[in-house]
Amino acid sequence: MNTVLTVDAVDRSFGDRQVLKDVSFTVTTGRLTGFVGANGAGKTTTMRIILGVLAADRGTVTWQGEPLTREIRHRFGYMPEERGLYPKMSVLEQVVYLGRLHGLSAAEARKRTLVLLDRLELGERADDHVQKLSLGNQQRAQIAAALVHDPELLVLDEPFSGLDPLAVENVLGVLRERAAAGAAVLFSSHQLDLVERLCDDLVIIADGTIRAAGDRAGLRDQYTLPRFRIEVGGDAGWLRDEPGVSLVDLDGRTAVFDLGDGAEDQQVLRSALARGPVHAFGPVRPSLAEIFREVIQ
Numbered sequence: 001m002n003t004v005l006t007v008d009a010v011d012r013s014f015g016d017r018q019v020l021k022d023v024s025f026t027v028t029t030g031r032l033t034g035f036v037g038a039n040g041a042g043k044t045t046t047m048r049i050i051l052g053v054l055a056a057d058r059g060t061v062t063w064q065g066e067p068l069t070r071e072i073r074h075r076f077g078y079m080p081e082e083r084g085l086y087p088k089m090s091v092l093e094q095v096v097y098l099g100r101l102h103g104l105s106a107a108e109a110r111k112r113t114l115v116l117l118d119r120l121e122l123g124e125r126a127d128d129h130v131q132k133l134s135l136g137n138q139q140r141a142q143i144a145a146a147l148v149h150d151p152e153l154l155v156l157d158e159p160f161s162g163l164d165p166l167a168v169e170n171v172l173g174v175l176r177e178r179a180a181a182g183a184a185v186l187f188s189s190h191q192l193d194l195v196e197r198l199c200d201d202l203v204i205i206a207d208g209t210i211r212a213a214g215d216r217a218g219l220r221d222q223y224t225l226p227r228f229r230i231e232v233g234g235d236a237g238w239l240r241d242e243p244g245v246s247l248v249d250l251d252g253r254t255a256v257f258d259l260g261d262g263a264e265d266q267q268v269l270r271s272a273l274a275r276g277p278v279h280a281f282g283p284v285r286p287s288l289a290e291i292f293r294e295v296i297q
């Protein structure tokens with residue numbers, strides 16, 4: 001796994017409104033990087049700068065340490081926010097056409113398109129005009145269009161929005177295969193529950209500023225409070241009087257509590273065991289939604 005894309009200290013304004021401020025993060029091969037932020041946070045603007053559709057006012061985007069050129073960007077695949085397929089062209093024709101624009105021969109483009117459409121469960125719709133497809137299927141066609149030339153970097157703006165759960169699994173499977181084959185994948189989303197499950201690395205943006213970035217497990221460790229959950233055989237009310245414990249939630253036999261400075265989780269466990277059976281005990285790790293709320297404040 002290598003860091004391939006580096007966004008470094010990028011600023012961008014529209015008129016006198018600065019929408020990106022000192023944006024820096026990296027994207028690594030073999031991994032899915034989720035780019036998360038609320039509406040208007042700056043995800044699409046950042047992606048457009050990576051793709052060269054927009055210029056940065058300041059800062060750089062580099063690929064394997066080199067400034068981006070047209071040739072390098074040709075090896076990227078982009079699914080823009082404004083979906084751009086022609087309604088009156090068949091899915092097959094369209095994806096083949098886009099493959100040819102990326103330098104594939106007609107035969108190769110057709111071969112790859114058919115495989116890809118099958119994999120995206122669109123094989124039977126290959127000859128349908130895009131406008132006849134459901135929105136979810138149009139989206140899958142758009143994903144096929146971004147993937148047909150086997151890009152080294154995939155940049156996908158909200159690829160999962162509007163997909164039903166089975167379609168999400170299907171698209172995710174396809175992206176994972178690409179990552180496993182060595183591509184780097186950056187996708188934006190405002191659906192935290194999805195991102196939490198789907199991505200390996202996370203970049204959180206709010207108001208044009210990167211608030212947190214890193215691998216998912218590392219971020220969760222970093223934001224884990226000294227908070228624990230316990231489930232005992234009897235009533236857990238004794239925890240109220242336990243030194244160093246401050247109860248967050250008490251519900252009969254289960255409790256969630258924070259530990260003060262110097263208090264030991266194992267000491268609490270010993271106290272619990274001295275009172276009877278302990279069925280569960282362990283740290284409470286924050287969800288991505290909780291980390292997100294914390295870092296965007």
Ligand SMILES: Nc1ncnc2c1ncn2[C@@H]1O[C@H](COP(=O)(O)OP(=O)(O)OP(=O)(O)O)[C@@H](O)[C@H]1O
Nearest residue numbers: 014019037038039040041042043044045046081190
């Ligand atoms: N061409 C433009 N002209 C003026 N303002 C723009 C332009 N493009 C984006 N903006 C503004 O820049 C800010 C960031 O927008 P951007 O589309 O990057 O956010 P986003 O995180 O992708 O949000 P969303 O999830 O809603 O697409 C917003 O306030 C938006 O209104």
